[in-house]
Amino acid sequence: MKTFSESNFPGRLIAVEGLDGSGKSTQIYLLKRWLELEGLKVYFSEWNSSELVKAATSKGKKRELLTPTTFSLIHATDFADRYERHLVPLLRAGYLVLCDRYVFTAFARDVVRGCPPEWVRGLYDFAALPDLTFFFKADLEVSLQRILDGRPQLKYFEAGMDLRLSTDPYESFRIFQGRMIEQYLAMSTEFNFLVIDANQLVEKQQALIRELVAQKLDLEKFRRADRPRPRGGSSATRTGSALSRALKVEETVE
C-alpha cells in the first residue's frame, strides 16, 4: 500500500486514529478549523457516515444482526462509498482531506473481533494510505471516563459486548479497548503513526499537531484560489510562524 503522495495525488490525506474517547475527534475538528481559517482547501470525512450505507449499519447494530464478518464488510462498504465518491475526487483536485478514522480502525477492530488479519487488509487494499496518521494514545480509564461524561451508558458494539468478553459493559469495554490498543501499537511502526499523548491538555495536543502538519506538508499548495495568502508575516502556513504559534499556545497553557 502506498500513500497518496507516493501515488502522485496532488492532495494529501491526514487521518486520526485512537480509541473511542481518546479525544481524536476534538483534535481533528480543531485542525480543520485552523486550516479552513487559513484559507486552505479542506474536506472532512468521518468513519461510518456514508448516507447510503448508514441505514443498514444502524439497523444491523440496533437489532444486533451483525457478526464479525458482516460488521467488517458493512464498514468496508461505507468506507468504499466515501473513498470512491468523495476522497479520491477531492484528493485529485488537490484538497487536504481529514479523516476521523481510516483503514487502521478496521485493521484493529475487525481483528479483535476475530476476522483474519490478511483478509481484512485485503479488503481495503484498493485504498491508498494517509500521508499523515496521528494516533491518540490515552489511558483506558481516561477514555472510559470521557465517554461516560458525554452519555450515561456505553453502546453495545463500542463496549464490544458482541464478543461476550464479560456481561458487565464496563468490564467488557476495558478488555475490548485494551485489545484495540494492542492492535494499534503493533501497527504503529509499520504505518508511521505520529503518536500523540492524549492524556495531555487539548491545547497542548493541538499545538503539537499543527506544528507537525505545517512541518510535514507544504500547506501553501492547498490554498484556495479565492483566498490569497495574506500579506505580511502572519500566515501560519509557513513552518516558522506555525511553530511560533504553537509555542505561544504552549506558553499560555503552562
Added chain:
Amino acid sequence: MRRPAQNHIVVPRRTPRRFYGHGIPKVELERLAGRLIVVEGADGSGRSTQIAMLVEWLEGCGHATTQVGLKRSTLVSEELARAQQGNILSRTTLSLFYATDFADQLENIILPALKAGFVVLADRYIYTLMVRDMVRGMDEAWLKNLYGIALEPDAVFYLNVDPEELVQRSFAKNAALDYWESGMDLGLSRDMFDSFMQYQILMEKAFRRLQVTYGFTIVDGMRSAEEINQELRKKIGAVLAGK
C-alpha cells in the same frame, strides 16, 4: 416424477468441507452435515424453475431443503435495492454491499441449515458476484480474497443459454430488458439490445474463466426444463451418495 419408496431414503455421506479462503471465524466445518447445491446462470436461464423442481424432488426423497439467493438478506437487501435504483454506488462500494448481503445469508441461513443437515439450494452464489465485478474491471485477486469467506459448495451448476435465447425469454416475460442485466452501466452501447448481447457474452466468457478455478458443471440450458432437471437430479443424487 418417480419417487423412491420411503425405506429407500438415502442418508447423505459425509465428505470433507472447506472454505475457499480464510472462511468465517469459529465455524466447525465437520459439523456441517447438509449439502450445498448452487445453480448459476443469467436471468432467464431457468434457474428458479430448476430449483423449484429440485425442491419437489428432494423433499419427495426425504431431504429437508432451504433456499437462498442474492439480495435476500435481512441486513442489507432493502438498502441494496434502493441504492441500485438510483445507480449511485461506485463499483467497489456496490461490490462490498453485495458481499455483505452474501455474508449475512451465509452466516444466518446457509451455515445453520447445513449444521441442521438440510440441503441448501442457492439461486446464484459468489460466482455471479465475482463475474459481474470482473467484467467491470475489478481486480481478481481482490475478489478472491473477499470471497474467501465462502464455503465450497458440493455442486455448482451453470445453466448456459445463448444470449439470443435469453433476449427472447426476457421479452416473453417482461417485454423489457433489465438495466443491470444489460450491463448498461458499462457504456458498451447506448442501444440496450446491443448492450445486452455484448454484456451477456462478456459474462459468459468470465464464467468460463472462473470455471477453470472453481470447477463448476456447465449445463446445456437450451433443452427442455425436464431434460435439464434429469441431468441435475442424477448429479445431485451422486453428491448425496457421497460420490
